[in-house]
Amino acid sequence: MSTYTVTDQDTGAEVELDVYTRDKDPERWKWRAIAIVVVLTFLLIWELLPRLGLVSTIILPPVTEVWAGLMELLGQETFPNHLRVTLIEMLFGFVIGTLIGFASGVALGVWESVKKSVYPLVVAFQSLPKIVLAPLLITWFGYGIESKIAMAVVISFFPVLINTMVGLETVPDEARQLMRSLRASKGQVFRKLSLPHAAPLIMAGIKTGLTFAVIGAIVGEFVGSSEGLGYLLHAYGFQLRIDKVFAVIVVLSLIGALLYFAIDWLEKRLIYWRSDTTLV
Amino acid sequence: MNGKGQAATSDADGHTALVRYDSVSMTYPSRRGRPPLKALEPVDLSVERGEFICLVGPSGCGKTTLLKITAALLTPTQGSVLFKGTPLSEPNRAIGVMFQKPVLLPWRTVEKNAFLPAEIGGTMGPDTADRVAKVLSMVGLHDFATALPDQLSGGMQQRAALARTLVYEPELLLMDEPFGALDEFTREAMNLELSELTSHSGITSLFVTHNIPEAVFLADRVVVMSPRPGRVSGVVEVPFPKPRRVDFMRDPAFTDLTFEVRSILAEAEDKSRKAKETRP
Ligand SMILES: Nc1ncnc2c1ncn2[C@@H]1O[C@H](COP(=O)(O)OP(=O)(O)OP(=O)(O)O)[C@@H](O)[C@H]1O
Ligand SMILES: [Mg+2]
Numbered sequence A: 001m002s003t004y005t006v007t008d009q010d011t012g013a014e015v016e017l018d019v020y021t022r023d024k025d026p027e028r029w030k031w032r033a034i035a036i037v038v039v040l041t042f043l044l045i046w047e048l049l050p051r052l053g054l055v056s057t058i059i060l061p062p063v064t065e066v067w068a069g070l071m072e073l074l075g076q077e078t079f080p081n082h083l084r085v086t087l088i089e090m091l092f093g094f095v096i097g098t099l100i101g102f103a104s105g106v107a108l109g110v111w112e113s114v115k116k117s118v119y120p121l122v123v124a125f126q127s128l129p130k131i132v133l134a135p136l137l138i139t140w141f142g143y144g145i146e147s148k149i150a151m152a153v154v155i156s157f158f159p160v161l162i163n164t165m166v167g168l169e170t171v172p173d174e175a176r177q178l179m180r181s182l183r184a185s186k187g188q189v190f191r192k193l194s195l196p197h198a199a200p201l202i203m204a205g206i207k208t209g210l211t212f213a214v215i216g217a218i219v220g221e222f223v224g225s226s227e228g229l230g231y232l233l234h235a236y237g238f239q240l241r242i243d244k245v246f247a248v249i250v251v252l253s254l255i256g257a258l259l260y261f262a263i264d265w266l267e268k269r270l271i272y273w274r275s276d277t278t279l280v
Numbered sequence B: 001m002n003g004k005g006q007a008a009t010s011d012a013d014g015h016t017a018l019v020r021y022d023s024v025s026m027t028y029p030s031r032r033g034r035p036p037l038k039a040l041e042p043v044d045l046s047v048e049r050g051e052f053i054c055l056v057g058p059s060g061c062g063k064t065t066l067l068k069i070t071a072a073l074l075t076p077t078q079g080s081v082l083f084k085g086t087p088l089s090e091p092n093r094a095i096g097v098m099f100q101k102p103v104l105l106p107w108r109t110v111e112k113n114a115f116l117p118a119e120i121g122g123t124m125g126p127d128t129a130d131r132v133a134k135v136l137s138m139v140g141l142h143d144f145a146t147a148l149p150d151q152l153s154g155g156m157q158q159r160a161a162l163a164r165t166l167v168y169e170p171e172l173l174l175m176d177e178p179f180g181a182l183d184e185f186t187r188e189a190m191n192l193e194l195s196e197l198t199s200h201s202g203i204t205s206l207f208v209t210h211n212i213p214e215a216v217f218l219a220d221r222v223v224v225m226s227p228r229p230g231r232v233s234g235v236v237e238v239p240f241p242k243p244r245r246v247d248f249m250r251d252p253a254f255t256d257l258t259f260e261v262r263s264i265l266a267e268a269e270d271k272s273r274k275a276k277e278t279r280p
Helices: A005-010 A013-018 A027-049 A063-075 A077-109 A110-125 A130-141 A143-169 A172-181 A186-223 A231-239 A242-270 B003-009 B063-070 B110-121 B128-138 B156-166 B184-201 B210-219 B246-250 B254-276
Strands: B017-028 B035-045 B052-056 B078-081 B097-098 B170-175 B206-207 B220-225 B233-236
Touching: A005 B003, A013 B052, A027 A063, A027 A231, A063 A077, A063 A242, A063 B156, A077 A110, A077 A143, A077 A186, A077 A231, A077 A242, A077 B003, A110 A143, A130 A143, A130 A186, A143 A186, A172 A186, A186 A231, A186 B110, A231 A242, A231 B246, B017 B063, B035 B063, B035 B078, B035 B233, B052 B063, B052 B184, B052 B210, B063 B170, B063 B206, B063 B246, B110 B128, B110 B156, B110 B170, B156 B184, B206 B210, B220 B254, B233 B254
Parallel strands: B052 B206, B052 B220, B097 B170, B170 B206
Antiparallel strands: B017 B035, B017 B078, B220 B233
16 A cells, blocks of 8 residues: 555546645745855855865865765766665665555554554654664674665654554544544545545655655665765765765765655645645 | 334324434543533434424533434433434434534545545445535535635635535434634525525424524524533424525514523523532
8 A cells, every 4th residue: 555545546636736736936036046146155165165274175175176076976987886776775765664654654543452552662662763773783684785774664664654643643533523424434434534634744754754764774884884875975984085975975965855856746746735724 | 114113203193203302311421530421411302304403502511412412423321312213323324414613624625525425425426426516506616616625715614514414415414503613794694595505405404503593593493401411491483484584683573582592591591500509
């Protein structure tokens, strides 16, 4: 089961787009221009600080050097493999984590008995700083991508679980009573009421989970690996190639941003109603 | 009709009321250290087909409780409700419920909200769309069929909720202060429409309100309840033709009837206060 059935079930595709179009901010361009100026100023200061000798270039290489480092990195023969490994770890970790989080969130949110018996364990697990599991996962799953996927799963399933559970539990009483008065079956209540009601929150959990999966994969690589962007980061740090370190960071933030925008795009299409209002 | 049910539910001349309350009483069980709460003293009442009954009484006297019992969303601790001569034990699709809030599903358009009962009942047929369209124009929402609930005003949302209830043509319409949250103008307009709609369709209505003139305006009979625990402390007949028009409110009889309701309320209030004072 995937979360996306929510809207497939209940809305014709045409509804999503022509009914709720987002208000366009008339000053959008002005604010975009200002945002670009802010970024450029930031880059300029970054360039000038080391160039003027205010900061050592070993600590902070100028932007232009980072750019050169980035180009060099992208041209390296081994780079595509490092990129591929990290992407696989992130995506597998994210997808598996989301599925586990969703399934267990549903179990906890739907069955009172499951919640009563399992929730204390879940809370205990949540309070654990999951980074500490990284060495353990590496001894369990080895040096390869499996341990990194495991790390990404372990930290990304949680926000999905909690949000799914809370979303399913916060269905207003009146709406439940409406469904009961219509003699809806449990399955119908779940599909037509609880799941769509929880969808905005689940989606928010998935977004957080994605960010966490990226962190999980990189942390896993830090702790022990021989390939991947996290490994590169670590290696360049040791070699004091700070320009390359920054170059890897740039690649990582681009990946993060791309993934985030992709899911944001998806969210806007799936959650077309106003989610800040509960049932009106 | 079986002989046993008939003996219990019919008058001497063999006629059956649409709804009959047989010493219905309700005590909410104790919870979190609070003692059990007696919400309804035995209530006896018959509702005839096509009648419009308004239920008035002080806050907390059990009006909502009685309505929920009628919708079979609550089971009375004693007594029973007979619907068409048979005891109600679970929600019945011939009984439509309208709550104080519209309880529309925000991810569904007005039209799709109106489809909900048919979808759940598995009675979607080729004529369902026609019926929805008809009912939507009946409540004046034909231009808003494809709007989402958050694009409607409060009054329009209540109309949409009414449409959803009317689509499956219930025999009994239960309304719990459906216009309580609306402003005075909208409320009066809605009352006019409701009077028109219900008298033409011949539907039987049970309408809870805090507003005495509203009750007299709409009702064939106003049932006045005592303070908690609620009992029927009086019934005021309003023998005027329906649908009612605004000028009914100018009729001296209208004022007399509202006064009659008020004095029954005051008397019941008085009695309940004295009863409390004399209690040891
Ligand atoms: N689920 C519940 N559990 C315990 N007590 C309840 C519950 N629901 C209602 N009550 C109590 O029962 C009494 C009657 O409640 P009810 O909601 O029927 O009153 P009401 O006449 O509808 O009041 P109002 O006009 O304010 O809506 C109240 O004193 C209320 O506190
Ligand atoms: Mg009430």
